[in-house]
Amino acid sequence: MVPSSYYLVLSAVLFGLGVVAFMFKRNIITIFMSIELMLNAVNLAFVTFSRHLGNLNGQVFVFFVIVVAAAEAAVGLAIIILIAKHRQSLNVERVDLLKL
């Protein structure tokens, strides 16, 4: 058996990498993807704790996280398409006005 702490450390590392990607990337789509990476890292922690505590609630939460991520992707990508249409660029530096 793999100790639970291994999974949790991996989850923390992935979350940290997600944060780094979020700050470092300049492309809106990639920034959005780094949010997904962070959500994935959290899911790993949920599943690990669920197994560790012998309680399935954690895994139910993973489903909710995935559903929220799906909804977020649908709306977020629609916004990104609009921004790309209006600004001709996907660089976040160019998106500095509070209107389209």
Next chain:
Amino acid sequence: MSDFFNQPSVWIVSIIKVVVLMALMMTALAYLSWFERKVVAHIQSRWGPYRVGPHGLLQPLADGLKFLFKEDPTPGGVDKLIYFLAPFLAMALALCSIAMIPFGPSPWLQIANVNIGLLVLFAITSLGVYGVALGGWASNSKYPLLGGLRSSAQMVSYELSMTMSVVGVVLMAGTFNLREIIMQQQGYWLGVIPRWNLLAPPFPQVLGFFVYFVSAIAETNRVPFDLPEAETELVAGFHTEYASFKFAMFFMAEYANMITVSCLATLLFFGGWLSPFSAGGMMVWTLYIPTAVLAACAVLLFIDGLRYSTRFGRIVLPILALALAGLAAVCALPGVLAFVQGPFWFLLKVFLFLFFYVWLRGTLPRFRYDQLMSFGWKLLLPLSIANVILTSWMVLVNSK
């Protein structure tokens, strides 16, 4: 999971099964292309391949060699990694999904009996879209890009109704395990009509089957939904820039997907390996149907072979016929008799589905893109949801 890691025998048996199935699949894929060309040709009053070997039987071999030796140019400015990755991805995922399919009641006839086999199958097929989409994108050319875009939109939309359409079956079986889903369909109604999910109470899955099969055709990018590779508009769609063996891999992936989808249709709606006849009482003779069918094929092939126009054909075809006759005789042996029933019926049903696929290709014109989308979203998806609601209602009523 744990016994998988600890027992070497499990590993070895699995590897043997994988190797055998791979060899069989590759042969089946090659001859499926021959079969398709032949059937479409006859539908269109042509002969189809007939030069290479008797009845063109060596054509797949010749095609394979041609693919291997053809020049393989890489278009300029492509993303090399993704350009090479795409066909491999398509092919590997298409072949992976076969591992879940049980070809008969014996555990030897299935590679992996997974608890949630159906979900795993859908998981693998849902990744299949990347091969097409990335192939289209990485080619760095207009037509492939359009083909890739179309295909990813099409596959994502139809995957939805495909997944919804099998929910009815899952509700009735109460399990995701493919083997158990088949076992659930055992038995006969009034002693004759098989209790397959297509016909069985509490709610016959006719609607589910219709939606499943139509969306499966769209998932595999076949006529009439072959917009991603519509020749008249997009040259060859996502694989325009691919040549040689990479093209062959896309080609084989399409055929492998066709086989998987047909296997799944058989499993979920047509009772898998179960025979349509109950073998009890005076119906024992039905156990000899495999022998009879094979023997009839052998006789026909023998007569045809003796009259074949080339000398090579006059030698090879009767030999093939004799081999078939031998197989028929083996199938009648008492020890083998019970074993062949499952695979025979399973493969026969799958074969009928594949024939249906080819038949469609020979008859139907292609959809327009907007028709395709509105058909998927406005007809198939509501139908599949209605099927889920009706089935769950009937299951609930029945369980009380």
Next chain:
Amino acid sequence: MSAQVIVFFILAAVAVLGAVSLIVQRHPIRSALSLIVVMVALAGLYLLQGSELVAAVQIIVYAGAIMVLFVFVIMLLNAGEEERTNVSRMARYVGLPLGFFLMLQLAWWVGRGTKGMATAASSSPAMTRNLSKLLFTDFLLPFELTSILILVAILGAVVLAKREN
């Protein structure tokens, strides 16, 4: 070291490499592919923990639907390589070290805090069934709420994407 631990380390390495590649790659489609690799590796880790259903859903929904949407949008917008601007140079020299510092901190404290945690027994085979039961009984209200959330998201996406007349 048991076989499971070896499998864990392989999958973990794949996941971390994928995440690093997400940062390093400059073309969005390559970043998307890296993220898909991370997700598949995570699905493998869920399987290793015996959560078959979560693993299947992870691949079907995350890798098979959400990421396809990302790839689709990248293809649709024909997004090119990322530009580097002055601010992103600051991000490279200040933000990046700080981010990695945060990551190491997180990993270190989580590792320290959970070091004594005993390994739990593997899950029962009927877990898929229990999980579904839980989802449709105890969590029925949140479940229905997510369906409303999805509906709202669909409407929002349609309104946003609609052509202005």
